[in-house]
Amino acid sequence: MLNLKVSVIGSGNWGSAIAKIVAENAAENRDMFETDVRMWVFEELVAGQKLTEIINTQHENVKYLPGIKLPSNVVAVPDLLDAVEDANLLVFNVPHQFLPRICSQLKGKVPSTVRAVSCIKGVEVSGDGITIIADYISQELGIYCGALSGANLAPEVAQEKFSETTIAYKVPDPSDSIDARVVRTLFHRPYFHVNVVADVAGVSLCGALKNIVALASGFVDGMAWGDNAKAAIIRRGLLEMTKFGREFFPECKASTFTEESCGVADVITSCSGGRNNKLGAALIKTRRPIFELEEELLKGQKAQGVTTAQEVHEFLERRGKLEDFPLFTAVHDIIFSGLDSYALPQILEDVEQKY
Numbered sequence: 001m002l003n004l005k006v007s008v009i010g011s012g013n014w015g016s017a018i019a020k021i022v023a024e025n026a027a028e029n030r031d032m033f034e035t036d037v038r039m040w041v042f043e044e045l046v047a048g049q050k051l052t053e054i055i056n057t058q059h060e061n062v063k064y065l066p067g068i069k070l071p072s073n074v075v076a077v078p079d080l081l082d083a084v085e086d087a088n089l090l091v092f093n094v095p096h097q098f099l100p101r102i103c104s105q106l107k108g109k110v111p112s113t114v115r116a117v118s119c120i121k122g123v124e125v126s127g128d129g130i131t132i133i134a135d136y137i138s139q140e141l142g143i144y145c146g147a148l149s150g151a152n153l154a155p156e157v158a159q160e161k162f163s164e165t166t167i168a169y170k171v172p173d174p175s176d177s178i179d180a181r182v183v184r185t186l187f188h189r190p191y192f193h194v195n196v197v198a199d200v201a202g203v204s205l206c207g208a209l210k211n212i213v214a215l216a217s218g219f220v221d222g223m224a225w226g227d228n229a230k231a232a233i234i235r236r237g238l239l240e241m242t243k244f245g246r247e248f249f250p251e252c253k254a255s256t257f258t259e260e261s262c263g264v265a266d267v268i269t270s271c272s273g274g275r276n277n278k279l280g281a282a283l284i285k286t287r288r289p290i291f292e293l294e295e296e297l298l299k300g301q302k303a304q305g306v307t308t309a310q311e312v313h314e315f316l317e318r319r320g321k322l323e324d325f326p327l328f329t330a331v332h333d334i335i336f337s338g339l340d341s342y343a344l345p346q347i348l349e350d351v352e353q354k355y
């Protein structure tokens with residue numbers, strides 16, 4: 001009996017869907033996990049009632065994952081430190097811009113034997129440095145952290161429609177009771193197939209960078225340019241994603257970008273039904289400020305590509321590499337500098353020979 005206590009940090013669209021999966025598996029694998037799964041909720045009032053109370057009584061996150069019944073062993077907890085107390089395994093799942101504050105609250109309060117998996121799609125940039133989220137969590141909290149990322153639109157996963165995902169997890173200590181088998185057991189479902197690999201950097205970068213590509217594919221939708229243009233954006237986006245990985249994270253495996261769910265598959269799904277794609281299209285159609293549109297369209301959910309495009313742009317600029325990533329640069333400039341999206345073919349043509 002391992003009796004591992006699992007806590008999910010985050011309760012948004014994906015946070016709630018992942019808490020559902022983890023709770024289903026905790027209930028079915030009592031030899032490995034404690035049945036109750038705590039889910040930290042950033043407390044807010046919904047129609048005058050605390051969201052944690054609604055989740056714990058109605059078993060539904062009515063704001064961020066409406067229409068989906070959560071298992072009764074998902075326990076919503078408003079206090080972050082209460083949510084992680086005595087936990088053996090932490091599952092991080094918040095929009096990445098909120099992570100630094102969460103980590104600063106947890107710093108020094110989590111034993112080094114605790115293990116973590118990050119489901120967050122983003123990066124941390126400071127100065128001319130860039131850090132994948134799993135490493136950021138490891139550095140801030142002094143614990144090992146792996147990464148989960150895949151072609152996983154949360155509403156479809158929550159409705160138990162078939163999808164696949166990739167988990168990068170390298171057991172940090174051979175004596176660990178939390179190994180790849182335990183991690184897979186926690187996340188794998190008949191409708192949610194998990195493949196465990198070792199490439200934490202590759203899996204993390206795929207998840208972060210595809211959101212920039214999805215914004216560009218939204219621009220294509222906004223201009224009604226059709227499927228050929230979208231395929232071109234996907235191709236160029238994948239080239240820039242792999243080039244970025246090769247150049248700044250040489251430990252990445254090329255096969256992660258092509259063979260795993262977190263790679264090509266996630267680019268395809270995000271460029272079809274994702275929030276970043278939707279926001280990119282709305283931007284081109286309205287030319288309204290992006291964060292205003294995000295609030296209006298997503299109602300509290302976040303499109304991570306916007307902040308990631310800003311962060312990646314800042315990093316590339318400091319490194320003098322903007323010209324080597326014309327699509328990433330154009331996405332930033334279309335959102336923040338008023339670049340005309342109709343210039344995309346010209347921009348991409350000018351640099352074609354660089355690949």
Ligand SMILES: NC(=O)c1ccc[n+]([C@@H]2O[C@H](COP(=O)([O-])OP(=O)(O)OC[C@H]3O[C@@H](n4cnc5c(N)ncnc54)[C@H](O)[C@@H]3O)[C@@H](O)[C@H]2O)c1
Pocket residue numbers: 010011012013014015016041042043064093094095096098119120121122152153154155300301302303304
């Ligand atoms: N939604 C999806 O389909 C999906 C799928 C795969 C991966 N992801 C990734 O998962 C991560 C989490 O996304 P999500 O969809 O669960 O979130 P979301 O977009 O639904 O964001 C809303 C969440 O942010 C929280 N929040 C708002 N203000 C906050 C604050 N100041 N501090 C802390 N939390 C605050 C809200 O309480 C809510 O839980 C992201 O990196 C995202 O890219 C999302």
Ligand SMILES: O=P(O)(O)OC[C@H](O)CO
Pocket residue numbers: 121150151152153154211214266269270273274275276277302303304
């Ligand atoms: O809705 P998006 O654009 O945040 O994408 C959601 C998931 O990352 C798709 O895998």
